[in-house]
Amino acid sequence: MNNTNHYSEDLLSNYSNLLECYPSHELLRPMLGDAITEFCHDKNKNYKILEVGAGRGESTELFIKSNMQVTFIEPSPGALAVLKSKFSEKKHTLVRADALEWIKREPPCSYEVVTASWVLHNFPAETRDWFIKECYRILKKPGLFAIFDKILQEGATQKNNDLFNKQIERLRSSKAIDQKLFKKMIAHEKRDISFDYVWYENDLRDGLDKLGFDKVIGRGRHERDMVLFATKN
Numbered sequence: 001m002n003n004t005n006h007y008s009e010d011l012l013s014n015y016s017n018l019l020e021c022y023p024s025h026e027l028l029r030p031m032l033g034d035a036i037t038e039f040c041h042d043k044n045k046n047y048k049i050l051e052v053g054a055g056r057g058e059s060t061e062l063f064i065k066s067n068m069q070v071t072f073i074e075p076s077p078g079a080l081a082v083l084k085s086k087f088s089e090k091k092h093t094l095v096r097a098d099a100l101e102w103i104k105r106e107p108p109c110s111y112e113v114v115t116a117s118w119v120l121h122n123f124p125a126e127t128r129d130w131f132i133k134e135c136y137r138i139l140k141k142p143g144l145f146a147i148f149d150k151i152l153q154e155g156a157t158q159k160n161n162d163l164f165n166k167q168i169e170r171l172r173s174s175k176a177i178d179q180k181l182f183k184k185m186i187a188h189e190k191r192d193i194s195f196d197y198v199w200y201e202n203d204l205r206d207g208l209d210k211l212g213f214d215k216v217i218g219r220g221r222h223e224r225d226m227v228l229f230a231t232k233n
């Protein structure tokens with residue numbers, strides 16, 4: 001179950017330039033933040049949140065409140081240093097680990113919320129399914145699984161190709177992205193639509209239903225990205 005596809009350090013250190021080429025960052029991410037803060041509405045409760053692959057905390061900043069205690073699982077030392085500087089309160093836990101290994105040792109029913117932004121599409125489909133099953137296991141009842149990710153609409157191959165080309169064009173025309181980074185991003189984008197990695201909304205919804213999530217809601221879509229959350233009751 002080893003994952004070798006950690007988002008590399010050079011991509012993370014150029015992350016703000018890359019984000020400018022991905023409009024869903026501005027358009028959809030706030031919806032993930034809203035879903036989590038709405039779920040954690042009781043100001044007198046202490047909500048335990050697990051954020052997988054938080055990167056530099058772009059999503060965390062949009063949901064974090066004083067009634068939340070966040071555990072961050074992040075393999076990148078550079079990203080962890082940024083997270084440490086942004087979320088320095090003692091109650092939060094920062095762990096340098098591969099979530100695929102780490103999650104196996106986590107006891108069942110431990111978190112009110114498990115969240116990940118643009119992380120799970122980096123796992124091969126089979127690994128991703130297994131990981132989501134683990135997320136279900138460690139969620140409490142009631143619990144919320146909330147993701148923002150690259151999840152394609154099925155049955156629209158030409159449309160998906162057009163959207164892929166549109167994304168490549170955005171990267172190509174960015175003045176802040178050099179040739180080396182551009183090539184890496186093309187490889188990354190190609191891998192994401194390859195047979196072993198491509199992720200379709202219908203398959204995700206079916207999988208969540210089968211696991212026992214009782215409400216699966218797509219909150220918003222922009223091109224190939226969507227915000228989706230599911231509750232365990």
Ligand SMILES: C[S@@+](CC[C@H](N)C(=O)[O-])C[C@H]1O[C@@H](n2cnc3c(N)ncnc32)[C@H](O)[C@@H]1O
Nearest residue numbers: 003006007053054055058076098099117118119
């Ligand atoms: C595309 S970045 C997304 C960062 C941030 N969540 C965001 O939305 O902007 C992918 C992140 O997932 C992390 N990641 C990749 N593989 C991981 C794994 N196996 N366990 C935990 N985090 C992982 C990377 O280090 C990186 O921070």
